[in-house]
Amino acid sequence: MEYMSQEGYDKLVAELHQLESVELPRVREAIAEARAQGDLSENFEYHAAKREQGRLLGRIRFKQRVLEFARVIDTKRLGSDAVGLLTKVEMTNMVNDSRMTYTIVSPHEANLREMKISIKSPVAEALLGKKIGDIVEVRVPAGVQKLRIESIELTGG
Secondary structure, three states: OEEEOHHHHHHHHHHHHHHHHHHHHHHHHHHHHHHOOOOOOOOHHHHHHHHHHHHHHHHHHHHHHHHHHEEEOOHHHOOOOOOOOOEEEEEEEOOOOEEEEEEEEOOOOOEHHHOEEEOOOHHHHHHOOOOOOOEEEEEEOOEEEEEEEEEEEEOOO
């Protein structure tokens, strides 16, 4: 089972709809056009379109599977006293005294540009269940970071 926000679930549904209703028909049309050109053994356009169709069908199956096991979290039932899924955590790196804020989300919603990290990431796993004022040591590729939790806020996703 994969827990996620309503926003993440809706985005996944929209992506799946786009793939099924726009991308896949476009590729199938390209295959039909290439097939109409005759000899398929040396037809680059045909083979490229077939590869694209296979890639798209794989993405569609993956997204369908994620949605099949997805459960939208009712944020009204979550607490904001400890770090968990869909919480925004402000913390200070104790080594260089820099501040950062991340939102803990499902792996399918993670996006570093939006400061959303996967609940399965090393930082999020170390923070889970911790409270304001706690100091956490996190092993990251660059070594060990000491982080102090400054604030925890429940988000809508």
